[in-house]
Amino acid sequence: MSPKPAPIRRLRPLIAIFGACGLPFAAMANDGSFAGSVTSAFETIVIDATKAAAQAKAAAQNAMGSGKKKRKSRSNQEKAAEDPIVSEIELPVRKPRPVYGKAPEQPAAPPPAAAPTEKAAAPAPAKPAGKSAIAADPKAEPAPKAAEPAKKPNPNEWPAEDVELARARCTQLLKGLDVVTVPEPPMRKGDCGAHAPVRLISIGKSPEVSVSPPAVVSCDMVVALHKWITEDIQPLAKRHLGAEVIKMESMSDYSCRMAYGRVGNKLSEHGKANALDIRGFMTRKGKTAEVLAGWGPNRRDIAREIVATKLAAEKAAAAKAAAEKSAAEAAAQAEAVAAGKPIPRATLVEGLPKETDKTNPLAKQAALHLGGPEADPGAGKNAKNKKSADKKRRKQRRGELDPAIQAALPAERAPARDNTARFLYAAHDSACKIFGTTLGPEANEAHRNHFHVDMAPRKFKKICR
Secondary structure, three states, X not given: OOOOOHHHHHHHHHHHHHXXXXXXXXXXXXXXXXXXXXXXXXXXXXXXXXXXXXXXXXXXXXXXXXXXXXXXXXXXXXXXXXXXXXXXXXXXXXXXXXXXXOOOOOOOOOOOOOOOOOOOOOOOOOOOOOHHHHHHOOOOOOOOOOOOOOOOOOOOOOOHHHHHHHHHHHHHHHOOOOEEEEEXXXXXXXXXXXXXXXXXXXXXXXXXXXXXXXXXXXXXXXXXXXXXXXXHHHHHHXXXXXXXXXXXXXXXXXXXXXXXXXXXXXXXXXXXXXXXXXXXXXXXXXXXXEHHHHOOOOHHHHHHHHHHHHHHHHHHHHHHHHHHHXXXXXXXXXXXXXXXXXXXXXXXXXXXXXXXXXXXXXXXXXXXXXXXXXOOOOOOHHHHHHHHHHHHHHHHHOOOOOHHHHHOOOOOOOOOOOHHHHHHHHHHHHHOOOOOEXXXXXXXXXXXXXXXXXXXXXXXXXXXX
């Protein structure tokens, strides 16, 4: 049952009063003028009340259906302002739908109702479209913002997300290891650098092996070095040196450079803080095992010795042949003199030393005396020597050897000459099983004085030289 309109409820007491007073006035009146006036007035009040109730009902229905259909006429607030009866009715207000994850917007305050007798204001002149028009109309959608240009990555900085992931991984790798490390800030220079490098101070416990000087390496390198020192180096030191190692001497750690002797300028593992060069070790008793002094002759040294011995033998044989030839010529001349035959005589040119004979100082003077070209002292000599030295240096960088030395290389390295060499041989061989690359004195001249170990990933087989 729908509630009665508000105007009828207000007029019910008035109707009851007039109904109660109508009978006495009708009986007391002698003429019909007074009764007619009262009756007409009552009818007017009833008609007005009915009309007001109908208007209120129509206004309430329009207010309830305003949320579903948009009206092209004026708003309910304006109609309520024009009709004083309808303005007293409280119209329902539709609540905004809540948006999850976002604070609900506050509804805008309705504009003040205009007075019934006030005329509609003239429309304001149209404003040009732009920021002012958007600000004037709160319902208008804001213009889309221009897309900001993407920032170029800094070649000298790593992304913050990658750095955090690398640090978390490093923490997990070093957890539970007997190592002393100091975190270093991320470093990058083009392709060089590391996300989460550390400075390695020492490895192991009882005894503790100090790294001198402390090396900047990756956490993967720390894990590999810890395994090598604790599982291989210490047992080998006890066996061959008679005491445990307490110090490892480092030569080179992080360095932004290209790989030694590589074609195409490939980045070295030193440029990724993923490699370490080791000079030697020292035991608890003070005995040292340095790679340069303790390794002994390598295969290249043996090959050079073989080649030098061969050249010396060939030179001795040539000198012996020349002496035998001279003795034979002298005997032939003596026989010719004894027999009275003329001695064969060489010409002037044949008797002088050749210009190319550098061991005879008279060679140049003989050439000038015979009208030969006067050579500029040192002309072409320095340039030739420099060219030869550069060529030799390039070959050494690539690890190339002279063909004679390459042919004389022995298949195996020389036997260890003492306990220090035995320790270094065994340390090198054990490193080949852990690291991706292990280089020592047998690799080339650049590694004659140290071990190079790194964690370069290898597809098929690790490099061990």
